[in-house]
Amino acid sequence: MTSATPGSSHVKEQMVGWAFKLCGLLSLFVTVGIAVVLFAEAAHFFGEVSVVEFLFGTEWTPLFTEKHFGILPLVLGTLLVSAIAMIVAIPLGILIAVYLSEYASARVRRSLKPILEILASIPTIVFGYFALLSVTPFLQKIIPGLSGFNALSPGIVMGIMILPFVVSLTDDAMTAVPHSLRMAAYGLGSTRLQVAFRVVLPSASSGVIAACVLAVSRAVGETMLVAIAAGMRPTFTLNPLVPVQTITAYIVQVSLGDTPAGTLEYRSIFAVASVLFVLTFILNMLAQKLRASFKFTYA
Amino acid sequence: MSNAFEIKNLNIYYNGLHAVKNVSIDIPHTLITAIIGASGCGKSSFLRAMNRMNDLIPNSRRTGEILFHGVDIHQPMMSEVTLRRRIGMVFQKPNPFPFSIFDNVAYGLRIQGMRDKATLDQRVEESLRRAALWPEVKDRLKQSAFALSGGQQQRLCIARTLAVDPEVLLLDEPCASLDPTGTARIEELLQKLEKEITIIIVTHNMQQAKRLSDTVGFFHLGELVEFGRTEEMFEHPRIQLTRDYIMGHFG
Incomplete structure (x- = not known):
């Protein structure tokens, strides 16, 4: 079999380059995605509990009937x-x-x-x-x-x-x-x-x-x-x-x-x-x- | 004239390599002795033997005797740690510690247990003055030694060695990585120090050996070819090999 023409090998090179870039970006997307979900859900939480109580409270009883959210x-x-x-x-x-x-x-x-x-x-x-x-x-x-x-x-x-x-x-x-x-x-x-x-x-x-x-x-x-x-x-x-x-x-x-x-x-x-x-x-x-x-x- | 070192039949081997071959030499007290020769001729190995730095090289072996002021440096009562405090060493490339200028010079004193601030201050200043570096650094002793130029770093390394008050200064091509100005300053400094301590300098710069030294030894392939007063050796070398090297036919 003869070798591929220079043109097709160039396209191949480019595709491989893109594939690698995609893999790299994937890990970035996952990280960002996790952070976004984390902070979005946390934002809901802070709609109901004040940040001050959360950060400085000394009681953590979220699973009790009387709930306290001091971390x-x-x-x-x-x-x-x-x-x-x-x-x-x-x-x-x-x-x-x-x-x-x-x-x-x-x-x-x-x-x-x-x-x-x-x-x-x-x-x-x-x-x-x-x-x-x-x-x-x-x-x-x-x-x-x-x-x-x-x-x-x-x-x-x-x-x-x-x-x-x-x-x-x-x-x-x-x-x-x-x-x-x-x-x-x-x-x-x-x-x-x-x-x-x-x-x-x-x-x-x-x-x-x-x-x-x-x-x-x-x-x-x-x-x-x-x-x-x-x-x-x-x-x-x-x-x-x-x-x-x-x-x-x-x-x-x-x-x-x-x-x-x-x-x-x-x-x-x-x-x-x-x-x-x-x-x-x-x-x-x-x-x-x-x-x-x-x-x-x-x- | 008394001798600082009397060396008898010194041989140094690294694994299979016979680096220094049956060298016998008397090195005079408080003068500058230069050791010249082509790269790989054993001159650095010879220098390192004198404060037992070769002991640190795995698989190195030595035979023969080195007397320092008449005392065998390998006898059991002699510790290499004490020996190295008396025989200081300066290396080819400036190797200051990544500490401040002050802490570099004070290091040798501190490891000997000196704590007193006033004494340390005084000894550091004195050492930096002896190494002709004081005027350039006196206002920035707390700065990192890495902020200094190559030539200044090398003078700092000399000051660091002088701080523990050695009787001998061994220098292994101390100007190899310096520019001509830096080299000139080191040479000037060594000539001043010559009156106080014994200096042995390895160099492959023949002009430097000629300018600086009082006696000179020429090494070739591990052997000491010729040893004598500098003027005599440069003007009337007795051996053909020495003449060829001095004339620049090889090396």
């Missing part, structure tokens, strides 16, 4: 679990990343990194059961007052869950620090520990902070784990020992329940989802900015 208990629950997760994930993640990038031999590195990736591939529902059925009973032996559902246990498990994420991004940032800076530090009589913590880590700081911010963003959006192990009781508290409800867990509760579409309770999930969306959006933007400035430093 703060959910926000506090979300922040509490995320904060516990970060207390676990950030120091541990940074230490592991320092070990991987500054201490581990190439061989250890090659075998350790895939193990961490495996940790990242465990379904979150498994982590949820692990928190509820293993970690909580264990913690109850140490902390007598701990209730069966609480923020502490899922917080700790979530910290372990996002650990690979923190390690991987921090390690990337640290290995991107030019070798010449390590040489300069050694040349000035630094020990290996000083090179790691006083030169490489500070030099990678914007990348490391970006890693942490992205990790927070994931923690805030995590659903299954908290829905299973944190309880379903929106409590305006920072006490990690009692049941709380996060924004995501509330959405699960309403979505799975028999709340009829179009009711105020139904619409409330769009309002809280909008808050979640804005929160993670801001966090992701912040992380991107930090990463850009990190890349700029060593361009």
